Amino acid sequence: MKTTVETGRSLETVGLSRSFGGVHAVRDATVTFQQGKINALIGPNGSGKTTFFNCVTGMIKPDSGTVTFKGHDITRRSPHRIARAGIGRSFQLCRVFPRMTVLENLLVAVQPKGLRDLLSGARNPAEIDRARALLVRVGIDHLENSEARNLSYGQQKLLELAGVLMGDPDTIMLDEPAGGVNPALIGRIATLVQELNAEGKTFLVVEHNMELVMSLSDHVIVFDRGRPIAEGPPETVQSDPRVLEAYLGV
Ligand SMILES: Nc1ncnc2c1ncn2[C@@H]1O[C@H](COP(=O)(O)OP(=O)(O)OP(=O)(O)O)[C@@H](O)[C@H]1O
Ligand SMILES: [Mg+2]
Numbered sequence: 001m002k003t004t005v006e007t008g009r010s011l012e013t014v015g016l017s018r019s020f021g022g023v024h025a026v027r028d029a030t031v032t033f034q035q036g037k038i039n040a041l042i043g044p045n046g047s048g049k050t051t052f053f054n055c056v057t058g059m060i061k062p063d064s065g066t067v068t069f070k071g072h073d074i075t076r077r078s079p080h081r082i083a084r085a086g087i088g089r090s091f092q093l094c095r096v097f098p099r100m101t102v103l104e105n106l107l108v109a110v111q112p113k114g115l116r117d118l119l120s121g122a123r124n125p126a127e128i129d130r131a132r133a134l135l136v137r138v139g140i141d142h143l144e145n146s147e148a149r150n151l152s153y154g155q156q157k158l159l160e161l162a163g164v165l166m167g168d169p170d171t172i173m174l175d176e177p178a179g180g181v182n183p184a185l186i187g188r189i190a191t192l193v194q195e196l197n198a199e200g201k202t203f204l205v206v207e208h209n210m211e212l213v214m215s216l217s218d219h220v221i222v223f224d225r226g227r228p229i230a231e232g233p234p235e236t237v238q239s240d241p242r243v244l245e246a247y248l249g250v
Helices: 050-054 079-085 104-110 117-121 127-139 153-167 185-200 212-217 234-238 241-248
Strands: 011-020 023-032 039-044 065-070 087-089 171-175 202-206 220-225 227-232
Touching: 011 050, 023 050, 039 050, 039 079, 039 185, 039 212, 050 171, 050 202, 065 104, 065 234, 087 153, 087 220, 104 153, 104 171, 117 212, 127 185, 153 171, 185 202, 185 212, 212 234, 220 234, 220 241, 227 234, 227 241
Parallel strands: 039 202, 039 220, 087 171, 171 202
Antiparallel strands: 011 023, 011 065, 220 227
16 A cells, blocks of 8 residues: 655656757657656657656756756756755666675765765765665675676666665666566566555656556656657557557557
8 A cells, every 4th residue: 555645746847858969869858757656658769768867867968948856947957966856767778886796886876975984985884784674675685795797687687776775766767677687586676666666656667568567557658759649547558549650650
């Protein structure tokens, strides 16, 4: 059962655009994500989903348009400030430090509290406890001292998710959490997303695995050639002729 009902404004974009040379990766995208829900962003390869994520999280600057989070304009803020505002994200090609241990990966995910922390490399024991608790939560605590490169790709995705959770974000953006992951671990990732959502976290999930999208999400937004073309509950979107056309060219 959901414990939190948030009525505040969520993440919104208005007229967001970004080109690379002549390629309009994202064009005039006006999108509202529902607070406290699992929102899915789907669309064919190259339809601009990752570029959209990158614009929202400050990794790349949009050419025009705005990004608003809970009523605050966060357009053009640095990725660090956007993360601090409460937006966490994972990457399509999983980003972990391969030669660091699993536990170390989580500790570097946290910003040092001050210069002294940074210089001494000292770690707050409470932070270590929290990292260990998150490893238990995502089910890779037995790998705490393994180097990340020795984990399967799915385990690395779980480690990346734990790293995102270290920042205690309110909104979590996952770029293809199931891509390249074996079915058993896809099930675990799906369960985690549902549990975290029940605890009040908002999700924005880019995913090509339609079975997962349809079973997991409350609200689906479909991108085609850089802009949203349809949105709604999964069952409605699934049979929308514009969506079938975008995917199948029918
Ligand atoms: N850094 C870049 N430089 C040049 N072109 C880019 C860059 N990033 C993305 N593009 C182009 O922008 C378009 C959108 O790409 P993007 O990666 O956002 O799509 P996507 O929906 O995430 O695709 P996929 O489902 O394959 O991950 C594509 O044509 C892509 O080639
Ligand atoms: Mg992508």
